[in-house]
Amino acid sequence: MIRSVLTVSSGTLASRLLGFARDALTAALLGAGPVADAFLMAFQLINVIRRMLGEGALNAALVPTWMRLRDGSGPAAAAVFAGAALGTVSAALIALSVIAAVAMPLLMRLLAPGFVGSESLQLAVTNARLMLPYLAFAGPAAVMIGLMNARHRFAIPAFAPLTFNIALILVAAVLLLSHRDSHFAALAMAATVGAAGLLQLAALAAPVRRDNLASPLRVSFDGGMRDFARKAIPGMIANSGPQLLIVAGAIVASASPSAVAWLYFANRLIELPLGMVGVAIGTVLVPELSRAFNKSDTAALANAESRGLELAAGLALPATFGLIVLSEPIVRVLFEHGAFTAADTKATALALGCLALGLPAHILIKALSPAFFARGDTMTPLLAALKGITVAIVLAVICGWMFGVGGIAAAMALGAWSNAVILARSVAATFGFSIDAEARRRLPRIVLAALLMGGTLWLAVRSLPIMAGAHSIFQAALLAIVIVSGIAIYTLLLLLFRVIDRTNMRAALTRSGPGDLRA
Template identity: 35%
Template sequence: MNLLKATGTIGGLTMVSRIAGFGREMLMSRVMGASWQADAFFVAFRLPNTFRRLFGEGAFSAGFVPLYSQRLQGEDGEAKAKRFSEEVLAVFVPTLIVFTLVFEIIMPLFVAAISGYSGDKLGLATFLTRITFPYLLLISLVSLFSGILNSLARFTAAAFAPALLNLAMLTALIFVPVGGTITATALSIAVTLGGVLQLGLLLYACKRAGVVLKLKRPKMTPGVRQFIRVVVPATLGAGVYQISAFIDTFFLARLGTGSLSYFNYADRLNQLPLGVIGAALGTAILPQVSKHVGANEPDKAAKVQGQAAELAMLLCLPAALALAVSALPLVSALFQGGRFTAEDARLTALTLSIVVLGLPAYVLVKVLTPGFYARQDTATPVKIAALVLVATVLLNFILIPPFGIAGLASAIAITSWLNCLLLYVILHRRGHFRIEGWLASRVFRQLLAGACMVAALYGIRTLLGSWFEGSVGHRLVGVTALVGGGMAVYFPAVWVFGGTDRDELKSLFRRRRPYTDVG
């Protein structure tokens, strides 16, 4: 399987979802503004998504994909892999149902503890979270079926599925644009309906791939016990990350009305390269690294990670630098208008310009962690995550009082780099992965190209300064000039400086043959 092709397939379809997400956020900012009802909805949206990342994505993939891939390789592999999937599904579903029911019962206490809200704001946040929380059950099942399809190198459906959530929420905003509590409720209902649509798509894709799972009585089979031994440490590690997300929510909710909204809109822009590049690379390389490790080919496994790191930095460095330099024009053009004021845009842009400085590190974490997961070592990332969590809490207490939301964004950026550094040092010491001379040289040359791009962006901002303060149309034209101008400088500079393999750079822009996999 070609890494660039797999990453391009996943990243391209993720881009479709992100574009729909931007449409959703642009409309939401104008309909909901940075009101207390918007903050209440973002609490209701963040909580099931935080648990989704705990159960459904990192931890589950870390345990399931390598074990499923290994069973596929042996004799009668497809039958063994299917049996393993059904055994895991039989235990996974009742666990998620019980977890969801428990939290529906204790929701008022839980939301109050996380948000610090009271009165009408607490009542609305609790009501909305009870509506959105079943999304956790649905999207966790989506992750199981996505893991199956990814192991079969069928990335299309899993990469496109998030777009259905964004389309559902867009529909709610279009048909219920009154704002306030009514629109917040419609959005919450759309979240759960989006989960239903995603699960339906993945079930259909698995059926097309010849994988139809039956729900059986839960049993602690050897395969399930092996899965639990691998996934529990990964869940604990993911739990540390999600505790960090809860801590961020805790501080944001106490920074005043609008802070959750500012962070959400900034994170939407930050998540574009993270989702398109980081998640795509992590998804694409885990089965490959697992296969090479299982075949006792450590050099090939390390080569896959090196190629992924080069591709990650090639695409992520310009994204991070451009977002940092162009934060205010971008935010103003995309979100300012209606109930979202110029001051709201300024604070959102400030948050974005700081948090994206940790973006390259966050993407590299997606490249490094498969080196542990492929060897069924989920304990080491847990320990690292725990250290990072402690650092995050300390930095929040140190930076937030004097700097407010900018301090929280700084803590996120700093600890992202700390996490990346610790993962790399341990992989290097174990001899699993190291930055070779060719990789260091190419990243340095990419930085030179990025510096040229930054200079060009400053020049464009100076020449078109008034455009970024004009009408929506003028602002959009200005942003288009920034994006186009940045790309027009960066990629030729990378070519001239030799920041990547020229054949690979050509393939990024070469017209591909249609990719027909619908699984």
């Protein structure tokens, strides 16, 4: 499983790094004013639906059903189901895009009440309508990703999203070099989103067609499809908890100038570790747990749950401490260019530090949810996510009024922890969460190693005050050295505490088996 997780994480890391490049260019193009707020609110709306469908979310319903049909009725029956899923999801997303285009003015008034009466409202409506064609491509792409993940082919699904960011980066670079004004740049970037979705779909279509994974292609509303939808829709919403939380925060923040942009750029930094760890664990754990559950293999269930929890803690905790300690240098290096000012850096860094407090909760949710998904239960994670969002909105209204964007970000973190606690209690009450002796031994040592690494980074930042006034290239190089040093220290601590050892890691990365990568 570790090899598969690393494959998915590598693709997600590459996509997130390109996403940072895209966002850095976007910040330089648009800054953090009304035009940026409008564009980023529209982009977040599209991005939430994109995340609901992709990045492992559809696996929650598609993978267990496909595997059950393949094992029980044969590959032909599984291909028929996949063809119906592909055709039906595609038709549904086309219809949703048309309805959303017509209703977008009302939808934006609900999502951004602070925009009403300002130029940002019409800009957001226009940008969102230009982005909507992406949804017609995102539906079939998500089904194809789920089918390849079900067959343990993680490489193409992991790296196909790179095409989305590459297209947006190229357009943003051209706009910067041509010195276009922010209004035109926002519209051009919005129109590119749909074309980028088509490129991503094209990268996935060939292997699915070659292996005849979805045939015949058809639209169906029979009992099987209705059952699939009943499981898929709650699962996709539950898996999109982090994105829905940030949209909830943006609804409250829309009343404050530039706050939507500050929250967006801060959240983009949270999504790097969340994507690498959370998406990878969710994508790989669902097939592993589904196989163990179908075979009633309690030992395999405990092993998958234990390794998933170890990976979640081992990667989430150092990322959390690192983002909190290095929040301002990271934001300054990545975004403080062009129209993005030093004041924007301080506000975004404050939001980042507060949002980072919720990162372990988000990844814990990703580690716990597959235990329900593998059993066909998508409603329990959904209800937990909705309760967390409710907590976040209530606290965001209160804390935002008292503390501004930092209060809203802190409310988002508390909403994530509320979701995680509710889900953990549901796991314990429903079927118990089995972790083995090795996990109980390793987890406290992982926490200690992460704390020591965070303390070391804090001391390093305090001893390097020159970073704030240095040339941007020097700042970037110094920040890279600090980050790499932190990773090295954390790895050495894990070795010292005997959480990992070189022999076992080498064996895990080279072992062949059902979780191996096939292109």
